[in-house]
Amino acid sequence: MARGNPIDSVKGFGVTFKQIxxxxxxxQYPEYKRPVYPRFxxxxxxxxxxxxxxxxxxxxxCAAACPADCIRVVAAENxxxxxxxxxxxxxxxxxxxxxxCIFCGYCELACPFDxxxxxxEYEISEYSRDDLIYTKDMLLAEPIKKVPVADRDxxxxxxxxxxxxx
Amino acid sequence: xxxxxxxxVTVDGxxxxxxxxxxxxxxxxxxxVEIPVFCYEPRLGAxxxxxxxxxxxxxxxxxxxxxxxxxxxxGMIVRTAQTSERAAEGQEATLEFILVNHPLDCPVxxxxxxxxxxxxxxxxxxxxTRMTFPKRTFEKPIPISPAIALDRERCILCYRCTRFSESVxxxxxxxxxxxxxxxxxxxxxxxxxxxxxxxxxxxxxxxxALTSTQYRFEARPWEIQNVPTVCGLxxxxxxxxxxxxxxxxxxxxxxxxxxxxxxxxxDKGRFAFTHLRARDRIADPLRRVRxxxxxxxxxxxxxxxxxxxxxxxxxxxxxALSGSETVEQAYxxxxxxxxxxxxxxxxxxxxxxxxxxxxxxxxxxxxDAELEPVAERAPIVELWxxxxxxxxxxxxxxxxxxxxxxxxxxxxxxxxxxxxxxxxAILIWSGEEGAGGAHLAALAKELGFAxxxxxxxxxxxxxxxxxxxxxxxxxxxxxxxPNPEPIGLLFVSGDEAAADPNVRALAERAERVIVNAMxxxxxxxxxxxxxxxxxxxxxxxxxxxLEGRLQRLRRAxxxxxxxxxxxxxxxxxxxxxxxxxxxxxxxxxxxxxxxDGLPFGEVGEEAPLRTRxxxxxxxxxxxxxxxxxxxxxxxxxxxxxxxxxxxxxxxQFQRPAPEVELSPGDAGRRGIAPGETVTVTHxxxxxxxxxxxxxxxxxxxxxxxxxxxxELGGTVEVAK
Numbered sequence: 108m109a110r111g112n113p114i115d116s117v118k119g120f121g122v123t124f125k126q127i128x129x130x131x132x133x134x135q136y137p138e139y140k141r142p143v144y145p146r147f148x149x150x151x152x153x154x155x156x157x158x159x160x161x162x163x164x165x166x167x168x169c170a171a172a173c174p175a176d177c178i179r180v181v182a183a184e185n186x187x188x189x190x191x192x193x194x195x196x197x198x199x200x201x202x203x204x205x206x207x208c209i210f211c212g213y214c215e216l217a218c219p220f221d222x223x224x225x226x227x228e229y230e231i232s233e234y235s236r237d238d239l240i241y242t243k244d245m246l247l248a249e250p251i252k253k254v255p256v257a258d259r260d261x262x263x264x265x266x267x268x269x270x271x272x273x
Numbered sequence: 274x275x276x277x278x279x280x281x282v283t284v285d286g287x288x289x290x291x292x293x294x295x296x297x298x299x300x301x302x303x304x305x306v307e308i309p310v311f312c313y314e315p316r317l318g319a320x321x322x323x324x325x326x327x328x329x330x331x332x333x334x335x336x337x338x339x340x341x342x343x344x345x346x347x348g349m350i351v352r353t354a355q356t357s358e359r360a361a362e363g364q365e366a367t368l369e370f371i372l373v374n375h376p377l378d379c380p381v382x383x384x385x386x387x388x389x390x391x392x393x394x395x396x397x398x399x400x401x402t403r404m405t406f407p408k409r410t411f412e413k414p415i416p417i418s419p420a421i422a423l424d425r426e427r428c429i430l431c432y433r434c435t436r437f438s439e440s441v442x443x444x445x446x447x448x449x450x451x452x453x454x455x456x457x458x459x460x461x462x463x464x465x466x467x468x469x470x471x472x473x474x475x476x477x478x479x480x481x482a483l484t485s486t487q488y489r490f491e492a493r494p495w496e497i498q499n500v501p502t503v504c505g506l507x508x509x510x511x512x513x514x515x516x517x518x519x520x521x522x523x524x525x526x527x528x529x530x531x532x533x534x535x536x537x538x539x540d541k542g543r544f545a546f547t548h549l550r551a552r553d554r555i556a557d558p559l560r561r562v563r564x565x566x567x568x569x570x571x572x573x574x575x576x577x578x579x580x581x582x583x584x585x586x587x588x589x590x591x592x593a594l595s596g597s598e599t600v601e602q603a604y605x606x607x608x609x610x611x612x613x614x615x616x617x618x619x620x621x622x623x624x625x626x627x628x629x630x631x632x633x634x635x636x637x638x639x640x641d642a643e644l645e646p647v648a649e650r651a652p653i654v655e656l657w658x659x660x661x662x663x664x665x666x667x668x669x670x671x672x673x674x675x676x677x678x679x680x681x682x683x684x685x686x687x688x689x690x691x692x693x694x695x696x697x698a699i700l701i702w703s704g705e706e707g708a709g710g711a712h713l714a715a716l717a718k719e720l721g722f723a724x725x726x727x728x729x730x731x732x733x734x735x736x737x738x739x740x741x742x743x744x745x746x747x748x749x750x751x752x753x754x755p756n757p758e759p760i761g762l763l764f765v766s767g768d769e770a771a772a773d774p775n776v777r778a779l780a781e782r783a784e785r786v787i788v789n790a791m792x793x794x795x796x797x798x799x800x801x802x803x804x805x806x807x808x809x810x811x812x813x814x815x816x817x818x819l820e821g822r823l824q825r826l827r828r829a830x831x832x833x834x835x836x837x838x839x840x841x842x843x844x845x846x847x848x849x850x851x852x853x854x855x856x857x858x859x860x861x862x863x864x865x866x867x868x869d870g871l872p873f874g875e876v877g878e879e880a881p882l883r884t885r886x887x888x889x890x891x892x893x894x895x896x897x898x899x900x901x902x903x904x905x906x907x908x909x910x911x912x913x914x915x916x917x918x919x920x921x922x923x924x925q926f927q928r929p930a931p932e933v934e935l936s937p938g939d940a941g942r943r944g945i946a947p948g949e950t951v952t953v954t955h956x957x958x959x960x961x962x963x964x965x966x967x968x969x970x971x972x973x974x975x976x977x978x979x980x981x982x983x984e985l986g987g988t989v990e991v992a993k
Binding site for chain 2: 171195
């Protein structure tokens, strides 16, 4: 047993004791949702052009960039009666396995058409793993739950927010 | 080679010694320096220097030179882009110029990720473009054939495809239209590119201008696995890569074996793989039920049923082989039938003769020969023969093969004489009456080829592995047995056998029939029990090609049903015969008996040709007696035929038309003009076919593709 100075122990308990009189910073999570950082990387979104055509052309570059290998793209050709995207090809199947995704954002970086971005949605737990495979329709749709996002201006300051507020 | 025969070239300050005549690109490679190229491809004949990517500075020449068009000469000092700023600037300018009109649709393009233009631009090109004008556009994609799509926007005019068409396949159908900046690649007169080797241009194209319609948007290079295997659709046995994605074959690429295929593939080998996903593919065992058609069985029930059928036949079993089984599969089946059940009768798809082993040569020897009488053609062999002719070899059509043999063996014949004198003469025989090459072997022996290592003979069989299965079946047991009469059970192995009219005729005489086939169309209707079959892309094992080369098949995809070896081994267990379900173990057993104990692992990715062996004297069958008057009918199996080709929509246009080929003399005598509908009669049955006049056909012979010949045979009469 290492013998220390008993005064040090008292000092240590002193720190603990001081906290008792401070207001707790616990946030009641489901009731209160703390605004996320504006560039927080959550659930993916697929985007469409203004004319309704999908931006994604099914090039699989996101799948190539993905370190978790969670994206599966199967492409097909646009036809006159079935025009889905702006280019020659489109993604017939676009799936992201959210249980494997590590939310690194490489897919977003790799995308040559800005078709995929990471949104702010983070409440994506499910009871079944199968439900965590997001299909193209799910990714194209607006997320149902809205996540509060912190004011961008708060963060785009010369001195970072965390330096000022900690 | 002695040092005096080499020339010394300095590339970027490094000295290399190469034989004179070596191209500068290869010379630089020997010095460890890469010269980037697009249009240069030695297999396409003389270099054209079209793309200017290989610009180099050469001492003594004022301007930059295209290295691919130059050959090494003594004392040459070459400076590539790595040491010469001028060359680097030239290459960068070339790439910038190529990219002026090249669309940057790499994410959409099928070539993206395996594109030489992408790679070379990344490594040697300018980082940015100065081009601000809109790029040139064309209508796209243009289907130049059902299997190939052309995108003119992406074309960089390297002329690889037109050079292939002109000087390798010699079909001349792909041409460069217009001049200068207006040049585009097109098919002659905008007709579809109908040629047996058209698919090779897809692989030659250094950009995404010529793409396969089957592979269009199917996969990207980082999502695929390439499995090195061997094509199992014809006896040449071209080496291929099967590209698979998510457990499906997506395309077939060539895997250059310089002695077998030189990197070319025929369209059948390249495009026929989609038969794996044919709509009538059988995935479960089926049993015939009276009045209800067929019932799906579980594998346990099916094996029980099969064992019972085999038992009931009491050894009166005939096994019909199709020639597309692997050596292992045929051996395992032979063990089950012959050792387990004492049923020694096997119907082989064709005759084979071991006598030709004494005249074994690699296929590439055809190109280097100086004299070759050819009876007929097979896919890749045809390219080798064309290459030989380009190199100045004398290629003779011997016409009717049997007759031709007799003629060549005659010493007074001019050709027969020069064949005896030549050191590099090659005999090629195809067609069904060659007695498996026995006639050819006898001829080669008489011509004295045994002592000439560069002279040889090739017999082109009809089935991919006829020789292999014949040997394996023979090796399965040392006993012999009488032919059963009546036949208790006919076991049909493989689709080709199931499609064979002779086998169907046997089935009429058999009490029960078990069919092992891939497609419902071939199995249902005459079988009591159907066991699902697999294709060459779904098996492990070995094939023996027409040279006698033992080549390794690798499983590219998992078949929808267990493969043949698996259930043969289970069935054999019930009859107390031990057969391994693994190809390697079965091969070890076969190899012991017929391949001198060659280990499975040594049948490598690029299989060597076994050396010539002392072969038994050819056993000549008695010649068929000439039948009556009239024209002799030759039923031939065209390249684009068979159960696999019938199930590939892209290849339908390549299939033979219902035609009868006549010699000009015979047609003239009967007043038949090309394209006319004629009636072909034999023994009271007649068929309406279109007439075609073929100059190379000898008089007295007509040719009809087997699939259109119906029940015709022997001698026929043709009339308007």
